[in-house]
Each structure stands twice: as structure tokens, then as C-alpha cells.
Amino acid sequence: MKKINGNIASPKGFKADGIHCGLKRKRKDIGWIISTVPTQCAGVFTTNQVKAAPVLVTKEKLKNKSLQAIIVNSGNANACTGNQGYQDAITMCEKTAEHLNIDAAQVAVASTGIIGKHLPMFQIEAGLELLANNQDCAAENFQEAILTTDTCQKVSAYQEEIDGKTITVAGCAKGSGMIHPNMATMLSFITTDANISSDLLQELLSELTEITFNQITVDGDTSTNDMVLVLANGEAKNAEIQRGSLAYQQFKNVLQAVFTDLAKSIAKDGEGATKLIEVQVENAVDEYSARMLAKSVVGSSLVKSAIFGQDPNWGRILCALGYSGIDFDSNQIEIYLEDTLVFAFGVPTDFSTDQLSEKLKQAEITIKVNMHDGVAQGKAWGCDLTYEYVKINALYHT
Known part of the structure; x- marks a missing residue:
């Protein structure tokens, strides 16, 4: 296993970008991750009884066990916004799908920011237009666009040789306050070009979340929007990873390394933290x-x-x-x-x-x-x- 100087788009077949659409005063506030092909996917979500609209929408999307894109905004949590907020989250998926020419069922959505405010959808839709036409696509833009009170981007990437193929696992996260996940606001997105089933990916995500993301706390508050999503597009062309195999253990080790790095980065960047x-x-x-x-x-x-x-x-x-x-x-x-x-x-x-x-x-x-x-x-x-x-x-x- 080798740690690399990578980003969320380092695995084969992924790209990511972010721009400023006006949800925040100056910083980038909307971005997406895209796979060139549909992916196997897995997710874990907040245990807070109050769940934001994007959490509800994305949980529903994961029933299909496949995604091709994730659209994320910061500056507005779209939480406690009623049916209108739910419809807005769906619209974000639909508009993203239109720009990418993919099925809306293949698009997940995540949001972070202030609770109780409706999304300004005209700004969101204008932002999607800008994303679709942006010629300077850069994964670092996405990694910035998901931040709120964070002081830095949180990124980790590793590679491992599995069955003669180079597998890459990369992740990025946001989280600085309201961090006490039980799966704060904590969002984390993981991409990999490994060939692995959605069911096995979900098992690994649930198991590793318990010993990494669920073991961090900044202030004891669990957000309404917590979410960790993993996308695996198989573009490394390895033989499908099977439970109990050497490849399974190798992949699990790499995934755990990325999760641990991100968890520690979130804890280290706790609001006002010096240690x-x-x-x-x-x-x-x-x-x-x-x-x-x-x-x-x-x-x-x-x-x-x-x-x-x-x-x-x-x-x-x-x-x-x-x-x-x-x-x-x-x-x-x-x-x-x-x-x-x-x-x-x-x-x-x-x-x-x-x-x-x-x-x-x-x-x-x-x-x-x-x-x-x-x-x-x-x-x-x-x-x-x-x-x-x-x-x-x-x-x-x-």
C-alpha cells in the first residue's frame, strides 16, 4: 500500500469540479463528482432523528445500488425545509442529470450549512450551468466547494496492487464543528476504481465507519446532514473482489487507511482547535x-x-x-x-x-x-x- 499525493478524482474514470454560485459570499459552494461509467455504491448516514432533505433523497437513491454522480452544495443545509426542501433536493439531482446526460436515479445529493433556510434554486441552477460549462475542471475546486467553517481541504489517497492491477482509493471530507457522528456536519466522499459489488462495499463501509468516522468528536453535536458515500467504478479492471480473499483484505486495508486519515483530519480541524x-x-x-x-x-x-x-x-x-x-x-x-x-x-x-x-x-x-x-x-x-x-x-x- 502506497500513499499518494492525490485527490478525489485520482482513481481512473472520475472527475470533479466546483464553483461559486452565491450561496456563500466568496468561497466555492457547489460542486460535483462524476464517473465516466455507472458505479457500485454504498452509504452511511446521520443517526439524528431529524434528517435533512438530501439525506432522505440520497438514502432512497442508494436502493438502486448504483450511482454515477454526486452533487453537493455548502452554505445551506436544506434541513428542516419541509416538502419544498425535499423537492429542491430532487430537482438538484434532476438538473445535474440533464447537464451530464445521465439518469437522475444515478445522481446523489448532499448539502451542508445553515439549517432552516430554503435553497435559492435559481442560484443552484445557475451554478449547475456554470459547472457544466467550466473549462478549468479541477478536483481541488470540489474539495473546496464542500467546506463551511473548515480551515483546510481534507484529502487522502492510496494505491495498492491487487491481482496485478493498480487500485486507487481516494477520499475527501468536510467537517469542523457539529462533529459527533454515529454512523458532523460531516460529509465524506470516497472514490475508487476497484471492481467490487455494492453489497460488499456496503459491508466494508459500515464496518470501517464504526472504527474511524464514528470515533471522532469535536463538540458532541450530531448533524442532520452527516453522510459518507463510496463509489466504485471498476475501471482498474481487476477481478471482482470476493469476501474472504487476499484482495478483499488488501482493499479493506486501503479503505481503512483513507477513512482514518480523513477522520483525523476532521478532528484536527475542529473549530478553533489548536491540538x-x-x-x-x-x-x-x-x-x-x-x-x-x-x-x-x-x-x-x-x-x-x-x-x-x-x-x-x-x-x-x-x-x-x-x-x-x-x-x-x-x-x-x-x-x-x-x-x-x-x-x-x-x-x-x-x-x-x-x-x-x-x-x-x-x-x-x-x-x-x-x-x-x-x-x-x-x-x-x-x-x-x-x-x-x-x-x-x-x-x-x-
Whole structure:
């Protein structure tokens, strides 16, 4: 497996583009991903009981197990917009299909932005016209067009030799605030030229989402618009990947690498964040327990605040473990901040607060917890909680 300097259109047979149509003041705000041929597809969506119109429309589209394009806008979530919002999402698919000369059933739609506002469809349709006629097609334009409060594009791409063919998997994502997916706003799009069935792709997506995207949290809010879509067009011309084969494991490893990169990028770019926090739980009774313990720690506002303040406050970490819902004996665990053991077998250790505080000035912080209760492990990612986070969300108007 090799990491490459790629983009969402790196796999064979894909292209992507984005432009500014006026949903946002200056930045690009509408874009699409297109495959030259129909793809096998899979998706996971928000668990929020309030689901945005594009989520409902795209979930319906995935029943056909095939897509050829995805149209995405930012600046307006098209959420809590009633039947009109639902019809607008359908219209976005239909107009996209007209410009691309494909079946509207083959077009998915995603939106992100302010909740409760109807889409200005005249701007959307004008934007689609501009996209269709844009001569400077560039995947980076799409990767920008899906962003809201993000400070950077989030992209990952890998290649692997499978059955003598070079398979490429690429992904891009947006997400900075309202990140606490349970599959925030989190959107992620994955493209691959691998030959794999929709059913197998869905199994892999659901399994890997649990240990990657569902293990990140910025502020504990789950969006109405969360969505991860994977498109596989088979243009690498490999033999179809079968469950349990070596090719299956190779493809799964590449997919997991892309998912993990994107998940960490989202956590690192949390609104106002200055630090990426990775929590590693090892030797837990089972994988589910390990993941829940890790996510409880990384989601703690007190832990996040302590990391921002370079405070080696092991008590907050222990407290977050305690309310995770997982049973354990605090007298048999160890807690490490960076490589410093701060709590062991029921009592704090004798460590230098000043020296550890210096280490906590780093941009990436690791918290490790050894449960001494089994062999399972799990990870979760988040960021520190800063003054800037409050400022960003206080000024973000409705």
C-alpha cells in the first residue's frame, strides 16, 4: 500500500469540479463528482432523528445500488425545509442529470450549512450551468466547494496492487464543528476504481465507519446532514473482489487507511482547535468497550479544556472513563499522557507537572489507557476546546 499525493478524482474514470454560485459570499459552494461509467455504491448516514432533505433523497437513491454522480452544495443545509426542501433536493439531482446526460436515479445529493433556510434554486441552477460549462475542471475546486467553517481541504489517497492491477482509493471530507457522528456536519466522499459489488462495499463501509468516522468528536453535536458515500467504478479492471480473499483484505486495508486519515483530519480541524487529541485504549475486555472508553475521554469538555491549557489533569481522564458506561476496575488501569505514566493501579504517579506541561504544548497529543482486562484495543480522535470555538459558534448566524 502506497500513499499518494492525490485527490478525489485520482482513481481512473472520475472527475470533479466546483464553483461559486452565491450561496456563500466568496468561497466555492457547489460542486460535483462524476464517473465516466455507472458505479457500485454504498452509504452511511446521520443517526439524528431529524434528517435533512438530501439525506432522505440520497438514502432512497442508494436502493438502486448504483450511482454515477454526486452533487453537493455548502452554505445551506436544506434541513428542516419541509416538502419544498425535499423537492429542491430532487430537482438538484434532476438538473445535474440533464447537464451530464445521465439518469437522475444515478445522481446523489448532499448539502451542508445553515439549517432552516430554503435553497435559492435559481442560484443552484445557475451554478449547475456554470459547472457544466467550466473549462478549468479541477478536483481541488470540489474539495473546496464542500467546506463551511473548515480551515483546510481534507484529502487522502492510496494505491495498492491487487491481482496485478493498480487500485486507487481516494477520499475527501468536510467537517469542523457539529462533529459527533454515529454512523458532523460531516460529509465524506470516497472514490475508487476497484471492481467490487455494492453489497460488499456496503459491508466494508459500515464496518470501517464504526472504527474511524464514528470515533471522532469535536463538540458532541450530531448533524442532520452527516453522510459518507463510496463509489466504485471498476475501471482498474481487476477481478471482482470476493469476501474472504487476499484482495478483499488488501482493499479493506486501503479503505481503512483513507477513512482514518480523513477522520483525523476532521478532528484536527475542529473549530478553533489548536491540538489533535488521540486516545488509545488497549487491553480492554472487547473492542466495543475499548472504543467507547476512548470516545468518552476524547469527548470530555474538561479533558479537552485541560489539553488546551497544557494541564496534565489525569483526574479528568479517569472521570471520563468512569462515565463511559463500560464496567472496569480503576485499581487495575494505567493512564499515560504522551509517554508519561500519570496514574497506575488506583493512585497517581510521581511525575513532573512542569515537564509534562511542556510536552502538552505539542500540536498532537496522545492519551493512552491500559485496562489490563483483555486484549482488545480502540482509538478515538478529537481536539482541544478553545475560546475560539465559542466565538465561532456564537457568531455563526441562523
